[in-house]
Amino acid sequence: MTDLTTSSGGAASGQTGISSADLGLRRRHRKELRLKILGMAAILFAATMLFILLASIVSSGYKAFTQTHLELEIEVQEDLIPADNPARGDYQAMVEAALLDYYPDAADDERRAITSILSSGAALKLRDNVLSDPDLIGTQTTVNVPVSDNYDQLNKDLLDRDLPENRRRLDDSQIAYFDRLEDAGIVSAPINWTLVTAADSRFPELAGLKGALIGSFWALLVCFLISFPLGIGAAIYLEEFAKKNRTSDFIEVNINNLAAVPSVVFGLLALAVFLGWFGMPRSAPLVGGMTLALMTMPTIIISTRAALKAVPPSIREAALGVGASKHQVVFGHVLPLAMPGILTGTIIGLAQALGETAPLLLIGMNAFITSAPASPVDAATALPTQIYIWADSPERGFVSRTSAAIMVLLTFLVAMNALAIFLRSKFERRW
Amino acid sequence: MYDADQNRTERKVGQKDIKITARDVQVYYGTNHAIKDVSVEIEDKTVTAFIGPSGCGKSTFLRCLNRMNDTIDICRVEGNIAIDGEDIYDRRVDPVQLRAKVGMVFQKPNPFPKSIYDNVAYGPKIHGLAKNKSELDDIVERALRRGAIWDEVKDRLQAPGTGLSGGQQQRLCIARAVATEPEVLLMDEPCSALDPIATGQVEELIDELKQNYSVVIVTHSMQQAARVSQKTAFFHLGNLVEYDDTEKIFTNPQDSRTESYITGRIG
Ligand SMILES: Nc1ncnc2c1ncn2[C@@H]1O[C@H](COP(=O)(O)OP(=O)(O)OP(=O)(O)O)[C@@H](O)[C@H]1O
Ligand SMILES: [Mg+2]
Numbered sequence: 001m002t003d004l005t006t007s008s009g010g011a012a013s014g015q016t017g018i019s020s021a022d023l024g025l026r027r028r029h030r031k032e033l034r035l036k037i038l039g040m041a042a043i044l045f046a047a048t049m050l051f052i053l054l055a056s057i058v059s060s061g062y063k064a065f066t067q068t069h070l071e072l073e074i075e076v077q078e079d080l081i082p083a084d085n086p087a088r089g090d091y092q093a094m095v096e097a098a099l100l101d102y103y104p105d106a107a108d109d110e111r112r113a114i115t116s117i118l119s120s121g122a123a124l125k126l127r128d129n130v131l132s133d134p135d136l137i138g139t140q141t142t143v144n145v146p147v148s149d150n151y152d153q154l155n156k157d158l159l160d161r162d163l164p165e166n167r168r169r170l171d172d173s174q175i176a177y178f179d180r181l182e183d184a185g186i187v188s189a190p191i192n193w194t195l196v197t198a199a200d201s202r203f204p205e206l207a208g209l210k211g212a213l214i215g216s217f218w219a220l221l222v223c224f225l226i227s228f229p230l231g232i233g234a235a236i237y238l239e240e241f242a243k244k245n246r247t248s249d250f251i252e253v254n255i256n257n258l259a260a261v262p263s264v265v266f267g268l269l270a271l272a273v274f275l276g277w278f279g280m281p282r283s284a285p286l287v288g289g290m291t292l293a294l295m296t297m298p299t300i301i302i303s304t305r306a307a308l309k310a311v312p313p314s315i316r317e318a319a320l321g322v323g324a325s326k327h328q329v330v331f332g333h334v335l336p337l338a339m340p341g342i343l344t345g346t347i348i349g350l351a352q353a354l355g356e357t358a359p360l361l362l363i364g365m366n367a368f369i370t371s372a373p374a375s376p377v378d379a380a381t382a383l384p385t386q387i388y389i390w391a392d393s394p395e396r397g398f399v400s401r402t403s404a405a406i407m408v409l410l411t412f413l414v415a416m417n418a419l420a421i422f423l424r425s426k427f428e429r430r431w
Numbered sequence: 432m433y434d435a436d437q438n439r440t441e442r443k444v445g446q447k448d449i450k451i452t453a454r455d456v457q458v459y460y461g462t463n464h465a466i467k468d469v470s471v472e473i474e475d476k477t478v479t480a481f482i483g484p485s486g487c488g489k490s491t492f493l494r495c496l497n498r499m500n501d502t503i504d505i506c507r508v509e510g511n512i513a514i515d516g517e518d519i520y521d522r523r524v525d526p527v528q529l530r531a532k533v534g535m536v537f538q539k540p541n542p543f544p545k546s547i548y549d550n551v552a553y554g555p556k557i558h559g560l561a562k563n564k565s566e567l568d569d570i571v572e573r574a575l576r577r578g579a580i581w582d583e584v585k586d587r588l589q590a591p592g593t594g595l596s597g598g599q600q601q602r603l604c605i606a607r608a609v610a611t612e613p614e615v616l617l618m619d620e621p622c623s624a625l626d627p628i629a630t631g632q633v634e635e636l637i638d639e640l641k642q643n644y645s646v647v648i649v650t651h652s653m654q655q656a657a658r659v660s661q662k663t664a665f666f667h668l669g670n671l672v673e674y675d676d677t678e679k680i681f682t683n684p685q686d687s688r689t690e691s692y693i694t695g696r697i698g
Binding site: 200243245312314315316317318319320321322323324325328337 | 440497499502504527528529530531534535536537539541542544545553554557558604607610611
């Protein structure tokens with residue numbers, strides 16, 4: 001009784017009994033409270049940092065999800081479009097003419113400044129419309145065309161009108177030109193589908209993530225196809241078939257080490273081996289996927305082994321006991337039971353691979369590529385390297401687009417982790 | 432004592448066939464000598480009980496009889512064990528084939544996390560005992576009837592086996608073991624996870640099973656050994672101290688260690 005309720009100090013001073021307000025007990029409570037507060041403070045700190053990070057990304061990125069457009073009534077002039085090759089028509093002139101309708105009194109040098117409001121994508125949009133519907137030739141058509149980056153910034157209030165003129169990207173007259181369009185009611189800011197339907201571009205208003213998304217998809221697919229079967233195979237061999245001896249211990253230690261190797265090292269390895277020796281194409285998602293597979297494999301091996309270990313030995317004994325062979329035990333009983341754990345580990349490994357940047361930079365997946373890859377051997381970027389490229393670009397429009405791309409990447413990561421959690425809880429078994 | 436043993440077995444041979452013969456079996460776990468010099472002859476259509484204090488090697492010896500110890504890396508078995516005169520540790524014997532012939536029921540009920548039907552059908556399937564679905568259905572029903580659980584589960588054969596009660600699970604495991612038509616059934620403390628009623632059912636079952644099989648059961652319950660077995664082997668520290676008719680072991684043990692154990696002074 002004494003031992004339960006008093007510390008040795010309390011016992012020495014003769015205090016006993018359950019109810020005695022004892023010094024040792026109070027000290028113990030205080031210690032517990034202190035630990036609790038420390039723990040809560042740590043969690044609060046982590047949550048705050050996460051919130052700040054997310055808030056800064058979202059607040060700078062959300063504006064990239066819209067793009068300023070002008071609704072122009074464009075005269076599709078037959079004489080500017082060669083009949084034998086409509087793609088080579090002078091669409092730029094038609095768009096400019098439509099815009100200049102709003103400035104009937106503008107002088108020549110003013111006209112040059114005014115037409116710079118238009119993005120170079122404006123003429124392309126008109127061209128695409130005409131090519132898909134040749135009946136438009138000779139008629140008037142309404143087209144929503146994008147404006148160039150500086151005016152997009154102006155419309156989104158990202159350009160401070162109160163700054164002195166010489167420190168602004170647009171001078172007073174340029175702002176006045178744009179305000180006239182706004183007064184005419186033809187300025188709108190619809191959802192920026194370009195962000196996902198276009199590949200990279202020098203112009204922020206035309207740049208999109210399509211190439212990076214497809215590049216990441218190919219790379220992850222290759223990574224999965226290589227690392228999943230190899231990782232599971234290696235894990236099954238090590239866990240179920242290999243004799244436990246020095247060699248297997250050595251291999252185990254090295255797999256754990258491999259999982260801890262910095263990713264840039266894998267990039268250098270891939271550069272030397274895949275590109276250097278085997279002469280595989282630079283910037284290709286195939287090579288990117290192979291490099292990522294090197295990094296993902298240890299993760300898959302480790303999680304597969306853990307999942308196999310977690311299958312109770314009684315199941316193996318039961319199967320062996322009715323005369324199943326080792327092979328039948330593993331593939332008929334143990335592996336299916338371990339599958340949820342294996343899949344969870346694999347998805348987490350792939351999510352890591354999706355966000356991995358350094359190895360892809362080393363094999364050249366940060367090249368400037370303006371078309372989406374058609375196959376895994378075409379040059380491409382991946383999501384993280386696209387973010388890296390955009391973050392490095394001087395144009396103002398890329399600032400918010402970088403954040404938007406980060407949000408896209410984070411969305412995929414969260415979705416993958418949610419899938420992993422879902423799988424784990426859905427297939428969790430109790431024996 | 433050894434001579435007495437010899438005489439008795441010779442006497443008995445006329446009445447009951449010897450199913451399993453073990454000669455000078457040694458088992459080592461690494462350097463741990465777990466079974467020392469055990470020689471024993473187990474009769475057909477008889478229930479043989481292995482008793483002894485914890486850690487004396489009952490399970491180890493039992494697992495030698497269907498080569499379950501092969502799955503333990505550090506385990507080494509020496510000596511000679513023959514079933515129907517055929518050495519089961521011979522290089523030509525496939526342990527997988529052997530285990531179909533020597534079924535095993537474990538201490539803790541361990542049904543597969545599959546349906547009741549699949550639990551029982553698994554063994555016959557992998558050994559190709561059924562030519563078609565209806566034959567397999569028959570085998571499953573027969574095994575479940577022999578496991579004395581058919582009436583309880585016949586309406587829910589597709590329900591998971593893990594959803595049954597502990598006693599039902601153990602009987603399901605017995606049904607699974609008999610489904611492959613084994614000749615020997617090894618049971619390692621099959622009732623230790625069961626309540627008295629389920630234990631009673633399993634014991635009745637064992638009594639019936641001995642019509643067809645040679646049953647070897649490890650038990651910690653002296654009463655159980657007395658109730659179900661005809662022969663009893665007493666192990667102590669890896670040695671087989673005494674092996675005789677159950678009645679004789681419990682009423683007139685030859686060895687002082689056996690006497691101490693069954694009267695509750697060791698173990
Ligand atoms: N897998 C194993 N690895 C190493 N040693 C083992 C293993 N299994 C059993 N042993 C050792 O072999 C000896 C006999 O164990 P065994 O399990 O056969 O005893 P038992 O008589 O079945 O005991 P219990 O009645 O408690 O089940 C023990 O000393 C034990 O430590
Ligand atoms: Mg045991």
